[in-house]
Amino acid sequence: MSDVLLEFSNVTMQFGGVTALSEVTIDVHRGEILGLIGPNGAGKTTCFNVITGVYSPTSGGVLFDGKDITKLKRFQITRSGIARTFQNIRLFSQMTALENVMVGADTHKSSSVPGALLRTKHQRHEEKESRDRAMELLTFMGIADRYDSAARNLPYGYQRRLEIARALATDPQLLCLDEPAAGFNPAEKQELNELILKIRAKGYTVLLIEHDMSVVMNVSDRVVVLDFGRKIAEGLPAQVQINPDVVAAYLGVPDAS
Amino acid sequence: MSSLLSVFTKFKVFFLDTFGGLSEKWYSLTKNQRYSAWGLVIVAVYLAPWWPKLPVIGWIVNTPGTNFESVLTDQVLIYVMVALGLNVVVGLAGLLDLGYVGFYAVGAYVTAVMTSQHWNLPWLVALPVAVIVSMLFGLVLGTPTLRLRGDYLAIVTLGFGEIIRLSAKNLEWLGASRGISKIKHPPSFGPIKFGVLDAKPYYFLALTFVLIVMFFLHRLENSRVGRAWTAVREDEDAAELMGVNTYKFKLWAFAIGAGVGGLAGAQYAGKVSFISPDNFPLQLSILFLACVVLGGSGNMYGAIVGGVMVAWLPERFRNFTDKRVLVFGIALVLVMVFRPEGLLPRRVGAERRKSKAIDEIGASS
Numbered sequence: 001m002s003d004v005l006l007e008f009s010n011v012t013m014q015f016g017g018v019t020a021l022s023e024v025t026i027d028v029h030r031g032e033i034l035g036l037i038g039p040n041g042a043g044k045t046t047c048f049n050v051i052t053g054v055y056s057p058t059s060g061g062v063l064f065d066g067k068d069i070t071k072l073k074r075f076q077i078t079r080s081g082i083a084r085t086f087q088n089i090r091l092f093s094q095m096t097a098l099e100n101v102m103v104g105a106d107t108h109k110s111s112s113v114p115g116a117l118l119r120t121k122h123q124r125h126e127e128k129e130s131r132d133r134a135m136e137l138l139t140f141m142g143i144a145d146r147y148d149s150a151a152r153n154l155p156y157g158y159q160r161r162l163e164i165a166r167a168l169a170t171d172p173q174l175l176c177l178d179e180p181a182a183g184f185n186p187a188e189k190q191e192l193n194e195l196i197l198k199i200r201a202k203g204y205t206v207l208l209i210e211h212d213m214s215v216v217m218n219v220s221d222r223v224v225v226l227d228f229g230r231k232i233a234e235g236l237p238a239q240v241q242i243n244p245d246v247v248a249a250y251l252g253v254p255d256a257s
Numbered sequence: 258m259s260s261l262l263s264v265f266t267k268f269k270v271f272f273l274d275t276f277g278g279l280s281e282k283w284y285s286l287t288k289n290q291r292y293s294a295w296g297l298v299i300v301a302v303y304l305a306p307w308w309p310k311l312p313v314i315g316w317i318v319n320t321p322g323t324n325f326e327s328v329l330t331d332q333v334l335i336y337v338m339v340a341l342g343l344n345v346v347v348g349l350a351g352l353l354d355l356g357y358v359g360f361y362a363v364g365a366y367v368t369a370v371m372t373s374q375h376w377n378l379p380w381l382v383a384l385p386v387a388v389i390v391s392m393l394f395g396l397v398l399g400t401p402t403l404r405l406r407g408d409y410l411a412i413v414t415l416g417f418g419e420i421i422r423l424s425a426k427n428l429e430w431l432g433a434s435r436g437i438s439k440i441k442h443p444p445s446f447g448p449i450k451f452g453v454l455d456a457k458p459y460y461f462l463a464l465t466f467v468l469i470v471m472f473f474l475h476r477l478e479n480s481r482v483g484r485a486w487t488a489v490r491e492d493e494d495a496a497e498l499m500g501v502n503t504y505k506f507k508l509w510a511f512a513i514g515a516g517v518g519g520l521a522g523a524q525y526a527g528k529v530s531f532i533s534p535d536n537f538p539l540q541l542s543i544l545f546l547a548c549v550v551l552g553g554s555g556n557m558y559g560a561i562v563g564g565v566m567v568a569w570l571p572e573r574f575r576n577f578t579d580k581r582v583l584v585f586g587i588a589l590v591l592v593m594v595f596r597p598e599g600l601l602p603r604r605v606g607a608e609r610r611k612s613k614a615i616d617e618i619g620a621s622s
Contacts, residue, residue: 075501086495090494090495091492095484102481116482119476
């Protein structure tokens with residue numbers, strides 16, 4: 001078993017004339033929390049979209065657990081063990097919190113229309129499994145008290161956490177979080193940090209996109225920095241923070257004069 | 258204008274109170290009480306052909322100018338069945354289908370061809386074939402088109418409905434524009450005889466089919482399949498990224514919707530015993546869609562209420578002659594103004610149990 005869970009190698013992603021990613025290589029190791037940072041438009045979310053099959057890369061490849069996943073359909077990628085959340089929350093707003101998570105938990109189930117029509121033993125067993133797993137995850141995320149509310153009626157913080165619960169329900173090896181702290185106050189960010197560490201402690205590998213330095217620097221084991229679609233730095237949070245290229249990308253380069 | 262608006266508002270509050278109160282009472286009942294209530298409702302509905310004999314209620318429901326029993330069988334139950342099927346496609350899976358009349362026509366034509374035009378088989382043999390063939394048509398239409406979304410899908414399905422009608426009109430094998438007559442009635446059993454004059458046996462049969470379909474659709478809705486459909490409707494991309502094989506479940510929705518539509522068509526053909534392409538105009542697709550939207554898209558009971566209203570209202574006001582379509586149109590507009598989500602909107606989770614939540618939503622909209 002290789003130490004590398006996800007190999008994102010030499011990926012270039014072009015949209016017409018715009019190059020969103022240019023020969024980006026990222027290795028995600030098993031069990032780590034890898035922070036992916038960069039200024040707006042650096043290509044972070046594009047990375048996620050390539051990994052999860054939303055876009056197929058112009059060139060380069062994505063190996064997950066040693067297998068090429070660039071040709072797989074999106075739901076197959078999820079089944080093979082990659083789950084994600086969205087930068088702008090995309091819950092199933094007219095479903096309850098529990099149902100939202102159950103959709104994720106249904107990923108590895110096999111019963112379909114015939115099973116549901118006949119309510120076979122197998123189908124009832126799978127329903128119960130999904131329900132129990134979903135309830136367990138809602139409890140883990142600390143939002144079980146609102147399990148029966150429509151997702152659209154949940155407070156913002158609950159919605160963010162519900163997205164993570166739904167992603168975890170697909171039983172992933174790699175969890176991709178796209179700006180989970182967006183819109184959080186410092187206390188909520190602190191809670192989120194603890195939650196991410198708790199998730200990692202359960203054995204999930206986490207790939208984290210985040211703008212907020214207090215989150216990234218506190219929880220990440222390693223950090224990759226993107227700027228204008230290129231990888232400009234990689235390393236421990238402390239190293240990256242003082243890297244002159246990174247500072248320049250975030251703060252700009254002082255005029256020569 | 259402002260006084261008109263205040264009347265509207267009062268009307269709206271009255272509406273919300275009535276409906277909200279009802280749902281609260283319903284959920285305060287015990288399980289056994291609820292089952293008994295269901296039993297009573299079902300018995301009452303089976304007795305619907307005799308409703309016009311009741312005082313007051315009889316006057317309200319009766320359809321002057323048309324035989325009430327025929328309205329129940331030829332219009333109301335057919336529309337209800339179709340609305341149940343279309344609700345799966347439009348209400349649950351969120352796929353806008355403007356050519357649903359096509360599946361209804363396929364069911365009717367399969368029955369006609371098998372029991373009259375080319376073979377002489379009994380209606381009961383034709384019925385399952387009609388359903389299966391309709392489902393196959395659903396797959397045939399869905400396989401290439403379900404890659405499309407929203408408006409594009411609507412246009413393609415619109416074309417499908419017309420293709421079916423025009424094919425029937427031009428194919429000699431399907432009776433062309435003359436149509437097909439002498440379609441067999443369902444077989445009589447015991448004292449229940451399916452003839453020409455008495456519509457009641459057809460009513461009982463159709464109602465039984467509606468209840469069976471409701472039973473199975475309820476099971477589908479409350480399963481992985483129903484969740485997948487709703488997830489696709491809410492956010493197709495997110496659903497797929499959460500591991501839902503969206504294409505497969507959309508195809509299932511299409512096939513099941515088509516099958517139910519075909520069942521309605523087969524029943525219709527067996528009742529009226531004569532069909533022609535003119536029975537399946539585009540307008541019917543629009544009316545079917547109106548059933549679902551008017552009743553409450555995504556709620557099976559809403560679809561039923563919608564089906565009843567769309568089928569029954571025009572007949573109720575038949576003695577208004579020319580103006581009945583106007584009355585029908587005004588009724589549709591009023592419902593959409595006061596209940597934009599339909600007469601019985603879809604409610605989610607805890608909302609279902611709290612009439613308070615319903616009021617809040619009503620007040621904020």
